[in-house]
Amino acid sequence: MLETILAVKSQENQRLYLPEEQEVTHYSLKDSLLSAPYIAGLIAEVKKASPSKGIIREDFNPVKIAHNYDQAGVQAISVLTDQHFFQGHRDFLTDIKKVVKVPVLRKDFIIDPVQIVESAYIGADAILLIGEALEPKKLHEFYLQARELGLEVLVEVHSEETLDGVLNEFTPQILGINNRNLHTFETKLSQTERMASLAPKESLLVSESGIFTHDDIQEVVNYGAKAVLVGESLMRQDHLGRAVEKLMSGVSV
Ligand SMILES: O=C(O)c1ccccc1NCC(=O)[C@H](O)[C@H](O)COP(=O)(O)O
Numbered sequence: 011m012l013e014t015i016l017a018v019k020s021q022e023n024q025r026l027y028l029p030e031e032q033e034v035t036h037y038s039l040k041d042s043l044l045s046a047p048y049i050a051g052l053i054a055e056v057k058k059a060s061p062s063k064g065i066i067r068e069d070f071n072p073v074k075i076a077h078n079y080d081q082a083g084v085q086a087i088s089v090l091t092d093q094h095f096f097q098g099h100r101d102f103l104t105d106i107k108k109v110v111k112v113p114v115l116r117k118d119f120i121i122d123p124v125q126i127v128e129s130a131y132i133g134a135d136a137i138l139l140i141g142e143a144l145e146p147k148k149l150h151e152f153y154l155q156a157r158e159l160g161l162e163v164l165v166e167v168h169s170e171e172t173l174d175g176v177l178n179e180f181t182p183q184i185l186g187i188n189n190r191n192l193h194t195f196e197t198k199l200s201q202t203e204r205m206a207s208l209a210p211k212e213s214l215l216v217s218e219s220g221i222f223t224h225d226d227i228q229e230v231v232n233y234g235a236k237a238v239l240v241g242e243s244l245m246r247q248d249h250l251g252r253a254v255e256k257l258m259s260g261v262s263v
Contacts, residue, residue: 011061012142012192015119018094020152024122029104029130037113039136039162039212040184042085043237048258050231053115053216054079055088055241056106059097062195066088067245069141076106082162082254088115088239107133115164126156141172142192146179153180164216168192174206185213186239189220199229220250224260
């Protein structure tokens with residue numbers, strides 16, 4: 011599946027899109043995740059659809075969703091900006107950035123340096139770089155480019171092999187273990203269990219995908235995760251404030 015996504019991405023015209031410059035306040039993803047009052051930091055995702063689940067949320071107002079997440083006390087917001095596979099848009103991120111006071115992560119398939127420059131212009135505080143989408147050397151170059159532009163980076167890996175390749179090049183500040191198998195789409199928290207011990211102590215470890223309950227969060231925290239990235243389970247809830255509270259504290263309000 012990743013091959014298909016990357017083929018479509020490389021055919022999309024990766025032209026530089028520079029909106030009118032605007033004043034935005036930037037927030038640190040790492041600092042925010044480490045300041046969580048819960049057992050882990052929460053990156054809550056704004057995602058209308060996905061290749062594995064189709065439409066996840068019919069009533070989709072990205073700005074309203076992000077505002078509700080912010081009010082609920084999440085530590086960061088992840089915004090899918092890919093149009094083709096996730097029905098996202100880069101404007102969602104720019105609009106969200108205007109109404110929230112937490113860091114905003116651009117979640118997309120970044121394969122061209124132009125997308126990194128664009129991410130800074132559209133207001134992102136952080137970007138995602140996927141280990142399986144970039145050779146380790148290129149990933150490191152992209153990482154350094156992003157850092158020079160003031161962006162933080164969540165480096166995501168789906169396998170031990172990819173993690174090994176990345177760590178041979180550099181140590182990411184923020185490292186995501188994605189629990190989704192990119193071929194079958196199946197999610198297994200045991201992926202975090204298997205890989206967490208290979209993560210450097212200096213990297214803030216984020217467990218991503220397939221997290222639905224407070225017990226799931228407790229489980230990945232026990233494996234060593236300091237933060238979680240949650241999309242679908244929140245996106246399917248009507249009341250996001252209550253959903254965040256229940257997910258993070260384990261108690262219904
Ligand atoms: O979500 C998918 O179906 C998907 C398929 C192929 C590549 C990436 C995909 N998702 C991106 C993500 O990593 C997730 O949106 C994110 O980790 C949240 O996952 P979840 O909580 O399971 O929605």
